[in-house]
Amino acid sequence: MITRAFTVAFEGAEARTVEVQCALSPGLPAFSIVGLPDKAVSEARERVRAALSALAIALPARRITMNLSPADLPKEGSHFDLPIALALMAALDIVPRDAVEGITALGELSLDGRLAPVAGALPAAVNAAAEGRILICPTACGAEAAWVGTTRVLGADTLAEVLRHLGGQTALAPAVAKEAMPHATSPDLQEVKGQERAKRALEIAAAGRHHMLMIGPPGSGKSMLAARLPGLLPPLSAAEALETSMIHSLKGLLIDGGISRSRPFRTPHHTASTVSLVGGGRAARPGEISLAHNGVLFLDELPEFPRMVLETLRQPIETGQVMVSRANAHVQYSCRFLLVAAANPCRCGHMADAARACARAPGCGADYLGRISGPILDRFDLRIEVPPVAFTDLDLPPTGETSATIAARVARAREIQGARFADTPARVNADAEGALLERIAAPDAAGRALLLRAAERFSLSARAYHRVLRVARTIADLEGAEAVGQPHIAEALSFRLPGA
The missing domain is CATH 3.40.50.300 (P-loop containing nucleotide triphosphate hydrolases)
Structure with missing residues (x-):
């Protein structure tokens, strides 16, 4: 009988589902992990063995084979410890097999059975939501994972807590989404x-x-x-x-x-x-x-x-x-x-x-x-x-505007851009290009004449030409102006031309 647990492997910022398959077969006692594991995953067998020993659970005198599927996907990281342990516990009938198959698990096991935090809990929660599974992770990772509100996220401190939850004895508390405390106030x-x-x-x-x-x-x-x-x-x-x-x-x-x-x-x-x-x-x-x-x-x-x-x-x-x-x-x-x-x-x-x-x-x-x-x-x-x-x-004493005053103008300009680009892939003026840039940043006649003279005299590249238009659009947004005028083009050029 093959038992299964589920976890993830990371490809960039995407988490891909990995099925952890466990088989107990006759033969000399052995514990092998296959499926392109890296060193950290291969060493999971020793951590799992010690963690189970701390719970007074002895491994059977049989051949234990763990397959991480798909086998051609590289598996890296210590977060495979928990799903390997759960697949093995299901094979030993310590926890219900259907309960294990309904979760996505990740976490590193300490030798005494504690769960250590791992990287990637947030992408794992996104994957679990897409697969329709519950995510079980170390408590320290629950605050980030719980931001994915479309799936349940349960945090645990030890392997024993996870086993009691799956066995229906003591339910794990749902993790609470947490927003990090803001950094110290930026200098003014x-x-x-x-x-x-x-x-x-x-x-x-x-x-x-x-x-x-x-x-x-x-x-x-x-x-x-x-x-x-x-x-x-x-x-x-x-x-x-x-x-x-x-x-x-x-x-x-x-x-x-x-x-x-x-x-x-x-x-x-x-x-x-x-x-x-x-x-x-x-x-x-x-x-x-x-x-x-x-x-x-x-x-x-x-x-x-x-x-x-x-x-x-x-x-x-x-x-x-x-x-x-x-x-x-x-x-x-x-x-x-x-x-x-x-x-x-x-x-x-x-x-x-x-x-x-x-x-x-x-x-x-x-x-x-x-x-x-x-x-x-x-x-x-x-x-x-x-x-x-x-x-x-x-x-001299501090003079000029404070960061808060300038930040308020910046926020208003960002709001203008947010409304402008609501139906486009762009978010701010720096993202605008092509026909969109020509539409939103077309200068008036005097501004266009000034820009063309500067482009010819200083041999501006096409990239530089368009970047001047984007900066001029931003300057106009800071002023609350609807159209880009000659003063906006002139100031944008002053930040571009040598010796200006």
């Missing part, structure tokens, strides 16, 4: 002295999700400005929160925390590899650009990133999707992020200061920024210079 933009042009660029970037590059000497406030960007962005909508959390769940970032409405803010170091940035590895896991989906990706010291790493960002920036292809995996992750980058003007950082610049200035600046290829630079909608702040300005 008003704390940044001066840099009014950079603050304006941040507001535009937040309103339309436009990529932004800041170039300035060390200590001019580039990192301070970037750190205050999350405080200008509206919270994630329910759909965005679910999209983002599906990816974060695969990395185990939601354990004990639940789903968060705060937008991600990822800051990888410039020593990051291609795999860590765009995703990949043996299990084709998501990288930093996918973890920043619906949020901000901040690349400080941009020229210090390896050129090959930066070049891999070209396609994801344009499409909002990254395809990770490996010999045993071919998965796609969403990665619609707001890219903010910062760079010094040269290696020493003081090219504009004759008293402190090195002997190679200004040639060193061209060499240093030349590490960033033209196609990458062309993908930044906003490029600004961040000059050093005078010492006399540092003693």
Whole structure:
């Protein structure tokens, strides 16, 4: 008699159903697991054996074979422990077989029978809902999984609790959806002295999700400005929160925390590899650009990133999707992020200061920024210079608008865009393209004439031309203007043209 339990294996952000089949047959005592298990899955037999021993359950002196079907799908992770144990318990008639077949289980077993949290509970809950099964998972994973309201999610602390539930003795309590506590309040933009042009660029970037590059000497406030960007962005909508959390769940970032409405803010170091940035590895896991989906990706010291790493960002920036292809995996992750980058003007950082610049200035600046290829630079909608702040300005009290005031304008602009793109795949102005962009961002006669003159004089690429239109549309939205006019085009060009 074959007994069955069900769990999932992950292909990208999708959870695929895996049937755990258990067969007890005559022969020398053995415990084997087949079906393309990785090392963690193969070691499950020792954890299961010890956990059952802690419950005073002895394995029979027979040959135990576990098959993970479909057999050609790679199985990775310790979450297979619980379904393997349940399939075995059903084979030993300790729990009803039909009860085991009605659930999707995942969880790692400790040697004493406790259930340890695992990654991927949220995609597993989505799969369980689609299959019409109940999800049983470690209690620490229940807060995220319970957000899928179309299936029951039960959390357990030990294997014994699961066995008592399936045996009809003590029912497990349903997990309660939990929203992660918001992060500490973002620092206020008003704390940044001066840099009014950079603050304006941040507001535009937040309103339309436009990529932004800041170039300035060390200590001019580039990192301070970037750190205050999350405080200008509206919270994630329910759909965005679910999209983002599906990816974060695969990395185990939601354990004990639940789903968060705060937008991600990822800051990888410039020593990051291609795999860590765009995703990949043996299990084709998501990288930093996918973890920043619906949020901000901040690349400080941009020229210090390896050129090959930066070049891999070209396609994801344009499409909002990254395809990770490996010999045993071919998965796609969403990665619609707001890219903010910062760079010094040269290696020493003081090219504009004759008293402190090195002997190679200004040639060193061209060499240093030349590490960033033209196609990458062309993908930044906003490029600004961040000059050093005078010492006399540092003693002045905070002036200008607070983050809350600017965030309110950004929220209104986002609401306008939400209504505009309600029936389209686009969400913000940065997503508009083709006929849709021409319809929503067509400038008046004076604005079009200005844009055409600038495009001809400065040899703007087609990509740059359309990005200027998107930025101008966002500027008009911040003002509440129906049409894009010449002032909007002029300001958008000022953030695009060299020396503007």
